[in-house]
Amino acid sequence: MPAGESGTAYSHSPHNASETRHFDHPHKVMLGLYIGAFLGMLSETSMNIALPDLMDEFSVSSGTAQWMVVGYMLAIGVVLPCVGCMLKWIKAKTLVLFALACFLVGALVCTVATSFPVLLADRIVQGISTGIVLPTMYASIMRVFPPYRIGAANGVAGLAVMFAPVIGPTLAGALIGALSWRAIFALFAVVAVIAIVCIAAFFVTPIECTRPAVDILSIIASALGFGCLVAGVSLISDMGFSVAVVGLLVIGVVVLALYAYRQLHIADPLLDLRALGIAAFRTPAIMVSCSFACTLAFMYLVPQELQRGLGMSSTLAGLLMLPGGIVNAVCTLMAGRLFDRHGARVLVWIGVVMAAIGGALFFAIGVDSGVVLFLAAHIIVMVGIPFISAVGAVRCAQIVAGPHGC
Known part of the structure; x- marks a missing residue:
């Protein structure tokens, strides 16, 4: 078995260059991407806590500050x-x-x-950088790990992604309380350096x-279409269904x-949209999209409501997000292994x-209501969503990595 880059051994069939390589230490190969994906989600969830401080620092409205997200x-x-x-x-x-490197700068x-x-x-x-790292991580998983380990591998990747919401709000709140919102970006820079070293x-x-x-x-149509749609939806909160917003949406x-x-x-x-014509791929893809949308909604709206609606400090709001984040990360890690053992149906129903x-x-x-009802x-919710998203992600990966592809 020849040695690959970085001294990692793998077997690789010469007949099909896209076949899975079998690495001796696949998680070591993926370490930099795990950290990069963690950084991307850490950047997302930490910023939610910092928005009120940015509004005060730069004297901008809530709608304007939301553009940071x-x-x-x-x-x-x-x-x-x-x-x-x-x-x-x-x-x-x-x-x-x-x-x-762009994220670091x-x-x-x-x-x-x-x-x-x-x-x-x-x-x-930073968003552009995250948009590159996340799909590259999942594409690499399908090639670094053999098909029978994809479930567990996606669990580890999910843990790397979902561990950020565990510590992001709490850590951001602590940094803001002790220093300022600028310390959050300094932390991002440190994590980016670690990821770069591991990738190299x-x-x-x-x-x-x-x-x-x-x-x-x-490429032009993709950028214009997705850009106008997301911008239009985002501006509804500030501008309502004005002519400009409706125009962007249309x-x-x-x-x-x-x-x-x-x-x-x-x-x-x-983007090969023909994959969505395959029911076995389309259904889990929709599951992943919906569950991830719910996760982002909770990450964004809940800290805002705790601070602006209930008058809590950024530190306390971050601490209240911690238990659910821990449960989310643990369930994400468990879901991949449970999928390998028990299949999809049971996990989806639980979720x-x-x-x-x-x-x-x-x-x-x-x-x-107090904090007890909120925590419960x-x-x-953080128990249910990981089971849905993990099952969807693993099924999509298995179909794409299967003997005939997607």
């Missing part, structure tokens, strides 16, 4: 559909190192930023560069419809029932 997500949404094409043209290791600039536009611009740069030392490029034809029109929907039509009718699509119960409890929370509702 919305702009980050918008950048992810725009770049993510293009990552598959990037990985076919650029070595995964080179692409990830570039993305993390963005974090350093944000640490010393003196105006909100500069802060937001570099925040968007251990990561092996597992994805073959085939360099297919690039459809520039698809442009986004129309352009994405044309984009989808083009992807289905060209030889080398930027749906728990999420429904927790969501119902949230409707009962009022200003006089948050923990129950």
Whole structure:
């Protein structure tokens, strides 16, 4: 068995360059990507706690401050559909190192930023970096691990991603209380350096560069369509359904419809939407999307409500998010292994029932409810969502990595 990069041994069939390599230490190979994905979610969840302080620091409205989150997500949404094409043209290791280096620069600039536009611009740069790292991690899992270990591997990846919400709000609240919001970006820079070192030392490029034809029109349509749609939805809170907002939404929907039509009718699509025509892939993909949307909604709305609605400090709000975050991370890690042992149906039903119960409890929370009801509702929801998302992610990965692909 020959030695691969970084001294990692693997077996690789010469007949199919895209077949899975079998690494002696696959988690070591993936370590830098795990840390990079953790950094991306840490950046997302930490910023939710910091928004009230940014509003006071730069004298901006809640709607404007929200662009620190919305702009980050918008950048992810725009770049993510293009990552598959990037990985076919650029070595995964080179692409990830570039993305993390950009994140590092963005974090350093944000640490010393003196105006909100500069802060937001570099925040968007960080979003672009996260949009590259996250899909690259999951694409690499399917090639670094053999199919029978994909469930457990996705559990570890899920833990890396979901551990950030465990400590993000609490850590951000503590840093703001002890220092300032700038310390959060300084922490991002430190984590980015660690991720870069691990990628440089251990990561092996597992994805073959085939360099297919690039459809520039698809790239433009993807950026315009997703950008207008996300921007339109985000502006509703400030501008309502004004002419500008409706215009953005209409442009986004129309352009994405044309984009989808083009992807289905060209030889080398930027994003192969034909996979959604396969029910075995479509259903878990929808599960992942919905559960992740719920997770982001809780991460964003709950800290805002605790601080602005109930008048709690950033430190206390972060501490109240901690138990649910811990449960979320543990359940995410367990879900992959339970899937390998018991299959999808049981886990999905557990997840749906728990999420429904927790969501119902949230409707009962009022200003006089106290923290016990909040903690119960948050923990129950954080039990349910990981089971749904983990099952969906593993099923998608197994189908794509199967003997015939997707």
